[in-house]
Amino acid sequence: MSIAEIKETKSNLIAWIEQLSDSNMLTVLDSLRNSEQDGDWWDNLPEWQKQHINEGIEDEENGRVISSEEFWKNLKNG
Structure with missing residues (x-):
């Protein structure tokens, strides 16, 4: 990402945040x-969460994935 793109992204994010009224989104x-100040978030995850994330990465690397369209279609029909 170029410096100009970074500046534009920051500007867009600031404008978006200023218009937010959803307290849940603001909390997130x-x-x-705050988590950025506490170091790497990965280090703060419990082992079971790290394992699930790594399994998801492995699934993606081995082609065991479906599109979001297929997911929602299956959810709707299931």
Whole structure:
């Protein structure tokens, strides 16, 4: 990402945040901001969560995935 793209992204995010009224979204964003100060979020995850994430990555690497369209279609019909 170029410096100009970074500046534009920051500007767009600031404008979006200023218009937010959803307190849940603001809480999520604040948590994200605070988590950056606490070091790498990965280090704070329990082992079972790390294992699930790694399994998901392995599934993707081995082609064991479906599109979001297929997922929602299956969910709707299931």
